[in-house]
Amino acid sequence: MHDADYKEWFVHAAIATLLWTVLYRLNDWIFASIEVSSFVCWIFLPAAIRLLTVLVMGPAAAAGLMLGTFLTSNPIYGFNFIENASFSVLSGAGPLVAVAICTRVLRVPNDLAGLTPRHLLVFSLVGAICNVVPHTLLLLALDKIEDLYANAIPMFVGDITGTWIVLHFSATLLRHYPKKDF
Numbered sequence: 592m593h594d595a596d597y598k599e600w601f602v603h604a605a606i607a608t609l610l611w612t613v614l615y616r617l618n619d620w621i622f623a624s625i626e627v628s629s630f631v632c633w634i635f636l637p638a639a640i641r642l643l644t645v646l647v648m649g650p651a652a653a654a655g656l657m658l659g660t661f662l663t664s665n666p667i668y669g670f671n672f673i674e675n676a677s678f679s680v681l682s683g684a685g686p687l688v689a690v691a692i693c694t695r696v697l698r699v700p701n702d703l704a705g706l707t708p709r710h711l712l713v714f715s716l717v718g719a720i721c722n723v724v725p726h727t728l729l730l731l732a733l734d735k736i737e738d739l740y741a742n743a744i745p746m747f748v749g750d751i752t753g754t755w756i757v758l759h760f761s762a763t764l765l766r767h768y769p770k771k772d773f
Contacts, residue, residue, distance in 0.1 A: 603648035607655025608662070610640045615663045618753070627745040630730060635749035639757030641686040642718045650687065657683035674733060681729065685721040693717050711758055719750035 618636040625633045644652035660682035664675045693699065693714050699706055727743045730736045 600651040603644075603651035604655035604658065607640070607644040607648060607652035608659040609655075610644060611637055611656055611659030612663055614640050614757075615659070628736070628742060630726075630735065631742050631746045632749050633745050633752065634756065635746075635753040636757055637753065638715075638718065638722065638750035639754040641682065641722065642689065642714055642754065643757075645686040645690045646714070653683035653687045655683075656686065677729060678726065681725045682722075685725060686718060689714065689718040689721040692721075715751055715754040715758075718754065719747050722750055723747045 614637045618632065618634070622632050622634045622636075627633065641656055644656065648655075657679040661675055661679040664678060693710070697710050697713060699710060723743055723746045727736070727739060727746065730742065731739060736742045
């Protein structure tokens with residue numbers, strides 16, 4: 592890697608960290624009343640950031656998501672450093688796996704040309720699965736939850752609804768953004 596590549600990688604990681612942190616705090620503030628537990632919410636806006644940043648910026652974004660997750664993990668949850676680091680790795684690895692699966696199966700090029708609403712739906716579903724399954728298994732293994740379904744179902748719904756809200760909001764903004772001819 593050249594110096595410019597390192598700088599770009601760092602900038603991408605920083606953007607992902609910032610986006611995750613801001614959207615996580617916003618989600619916590621707006622949707623605190625519909626939290627299922629300190630780990631799960633029926634609407635989770637940052638789920639969209641996981642997929643979008645990895646789709647656009649690749650592995651550097653996954654590293655940024657790991658750092659963002661580590662920074663936003665609240666000590667009130669009762670996690671120690673190793674548990675916090677484990678959740679952070681899952682938060683970055685899940686979207687990497689989801690994007691790798693979807694880009695291969697859907698044959699979406701790296702520049703994302705031809706990405707359709709159907710593709711976004713598939714990305715959302717696979718992204719939610721790649722997040723919910725490992726996080727729920729880790730929460731169970733750490734005895735942080737007792738009922739698999741009481742947390743997995745709202746976490747899955749939260750990821751899907753959060754992703755849909757962010758994508759819908761983004762699409763609405765882009766429709767109203769004046770197009771420029773180059």
